[in-house]
Amino acid sequence: MSGMRRPVAVIIGMMGAGKTRVGKEVAQMMNLPFADADNEIEHDAGMRIPEYFEKYGEPEFRRLESDVVLDMLEDFDGIFSLGGGAPMTPSIQEGLAQYIADGGKVVYLMADPEEAMERANRGGGRPMLNGDANERWKKLYKERDPVFRSVANVHVGTRGQSPQAAARKLMEMIDQRIVHVTGSTIEPYDVRIGEGVMGQLAQVLGSKPAKVALIHTQPVQRHSDRARTLLRQAGYDAYDIVIPDAEAGKTIEVANGIWQRLGDEGFTRSDAIVGLGGGAATDLAGFVAATWMRGIRYVNCPTSLLAMVDASTGGKTGINTPQGKNLVGSFYTPAGVLADLKSLASLPNDIFIEGLGEVAKSGFIMDPEILQILEDHAGELRAFDGSTFLDSGLKDVVAELIEHTVSVKAYHVSADLKEAGLREFLNYGHTLGHAIEKLEHFRWRHGNAVAVGCVYAAELSHLLGYIDQNLVDYHRSLLGSLGLPTSWNNGTWDDVLALMHRDKKARGNKLRFVVLEGVGHPIHLEDPPADAVEEAFRRIQQ
Numbered sequence: 001m002s003g004m005r006r007p008v009a010v011i012i013g014m015m016g017a018g019k020t021r022v023g024k025e026v027a028q029m030m031n032l033p034f035a036d037a038d039n040e041i042e043h044d045a046g047m048r049i050p051e052y053f054e055k056y057g058e059p060e061f062r063r064l065e066s067d068v069v070l071d072m073l074e075d076f077d078g079i080f081s082l083g084g085g086a087p088m089t090p091s092i093q094e095g096l097a098q099y100i101a102d103g104g105k106v107v108y109l110m111a112d113p114e115e116a117m118e119r120a121n122r123g124g125g126r127p128m129l130n131g132d133a134n135e136r137w138k139k140l141y142k143e144r145d146p147v148f149r150s151v152a153n154v155h156v157g158t159r160g161q162s163p164q165a166a167a168r169k170l171m172e173m174i175d176q177r178i179v180h181v182t183g184s185t186i187e188p189y190d191v192r193i194g195e196g197v198m199g200q201l202a203q204v205l206g207s208k209p210a211k212v213a214l215i216h217t218q219p220v221q222r223h224s225d226r227a228r229t230l231l232r233q234a235g236y237d238a239y240d241i242v243i244p245d246a247e248a249g250k251t252i253e254v255a256n257g258i259w260q261r262l263g264d265e266g267f268t269r270s271d272a273i274v275g276l277g278g279g280a281a282t283d284l285a286g287f288v289a290a291t292w293m294r295g296i297r298y299v300n301c302p303t304s305l306l307a308m309v310d311a312s313t314g315g316k317t318g319i320n321t322p323q324g325k326n327l328v329g330s331f332y333t334p335a336g337v338l339a340d341l342k343s344l345a346s347l348p349n350d351i352f353i354e355g356l357g358e359v360a361k362s363g364f365i366m367d368p369e370i371l372q373i374l375e376d377h378a379g380e381l382r383a384f385d386g387s388t389f390l391d392s393g394l395k396d397v398v399a400e401l402i403e404h405t406v407s408v409k410a411y412h413v414s415a416d417l418k419e420a421g422l423r424e425f426l427n428y429g430h431t432l433g434h435a436i437e438k439l440e441h442f443r444w445r446h447g448n449a450v451a452v453g454c455v456y457a458a459e460l461s462h463l464l465g466y467i468d469q470n471l472v473d474y475h476r477s478l479l480g481s482l483g484l485p486t487s488w489n490n491g492t493w494d495d496v497l498a499l500m501h502r503d504k505k506a507r508g509n510k511l512r513f514v515v516l517e518g519v520g521h522p523i524h525l526e527d528p529p530a531d532a533v534e535e536a537f538r539r540i541q542q
């Protein structure tokens, strides 16, 4: 497949939706070529479509259309608009599904029916509308709309918008990155990353919920205001639920308060939850969703880097107990994740940097490209400033890092949702990291603790002969260059050891760690020698 050309986006929609007009605008804005399937067909056939219909009939036209579309899906790298009926043909549906699986975007341009009908009639030359054009259009709409919704992975509503405004919206949607999470025990869902992706909240929630509880913390109020507006515009009853910030929100008391509220407001199994905020808020919201009536639909809108790259995806939901971190929870998959880069505009520098701890972890266990991007952009990342972020070159770098890191997460989660083995690799650096968080009474940020935990795990790997000193040094230099801590000296070994025994990877009285045999080669370490476990700790104390 490498080197193959493919469209940047494929636009589908009803006759008169504006696929050609809007498609051309988008192509111009993005400086890309534009192709219209109908023009390509006319070119191949050497005659106009009405003429072709007349001469050979619809089945023959659909065959030709399918050949042309499938060829273009493999040999055109611009914006490609399909004829109104094309997505109804099974071979084209298969081609589009493959295109999406390869990372493509099929955009359903959803115009207001009245506007589209009027435009379709105005143009003329549409054999599918012969007879009573409006009645024909409505009948086709009824047949096609559900198919278009399922064939497309991006839906764009354009009611009342000028072609330019619709094109700008579409461009935002095309610019988004999508990581698909799937697996034998998972209802598949997408993680959408990009500026403005929160606009797809209603699409991801779907039409079943009537009530939606919007669970968020106070520092992200301005983002939750936007989410609430989107929910109300889409016709949901939105209930604002503000929880205590950060780890103070991940408690049984907070969960209980929300259960009471959901009960009072009459939330049923068809209603839904949106978790909006950092990882603590999405962990808690997911936990409430998993437990309310034994599980209702939820969508995460992560607003911190850490929540975007890690916490919001994968379905680990939970709360802390006085004994430790995340000790109560469940594996419960969201219906979708919307990582809107706009949220990062209000993120403080130190909270952005802690998120890089989990990004680097994902690089160490699986994806050296992440490490390369971190190395290449360490200075800019360290200097992250939300107020200039969206207009800076850093935006694409961060989007790239989020996409890579979420892909690492999706790979592990898809294969092993309930953490029977492979998924534990995502816990690299967490055995000590969680102990540090607890001993610091959660004043240390999670990503910072994980960064120190990664150095600890690297030291342990080295002490047991799995990696050389260079890789340990690389951990320190890379994490340090990003502004992350690499040492910790504020607790006794006995306390640390006791907490590491409560880690979820431990079995009986045996400790288990994730260590490295090299970059991208994590392994499980069972019951390691006590002296090595302690010596590695001495080495991170400086």
Ligand SMILES: NC(=O)c1ccc[n+]([C@@H]2O[C@H](COP(=O)([O-])OP(=O)(O)OC[C@H]3O[C@@H](n4cnc5c(N)ncnc54)[C@H](O)[C@@H]3O)[C@@H](O)[C@H]2O)c1
Binding pocket: 217, 218, 219, 220, 245, 246, 247, 250, 277, 278, 279, 280, 281, 283, 303, 304, 305, 306, 307, 310, 311, 312, 313, 314, 315, 316, 317, 326, 343, 344, 345, 346, 347, 348, 351, 354, 355, 358, 445, 446, 447
């Ligand atoms: N479920 C998982 O798989 C998973 C994975 C990694 C981490 N986690 C959990 O995630 C939590 C850490 O997440 P975190 O680092 O996002 O911390 P956090 O949720 O505590 O958020 C950090 C702070 O930033 C604020 N904030 C978030 N987004 C903001 C924005 N856009 N603008 C301004 N302020 C904003 C929050 O309100 C909070 O004050 C921990 O509880 C950790 O255990 C879970």
Ligand SMILES: O=C(O)C(=O)C[C@@H](O)[C@H](O)[C@H](O)COP(=O)(O)O
Binding pocket: 310, 314, 316, 325, 326, 358, 419, 423, 424, 426, 427, 430, 504
């Ligand atoms: O998704 C996972 O699995 C992880 O381990 C990801 C971790 O980065 C994350 O911090 C997670 O919350 C840790 O879970 P825990 O099971 O160790 O509490």
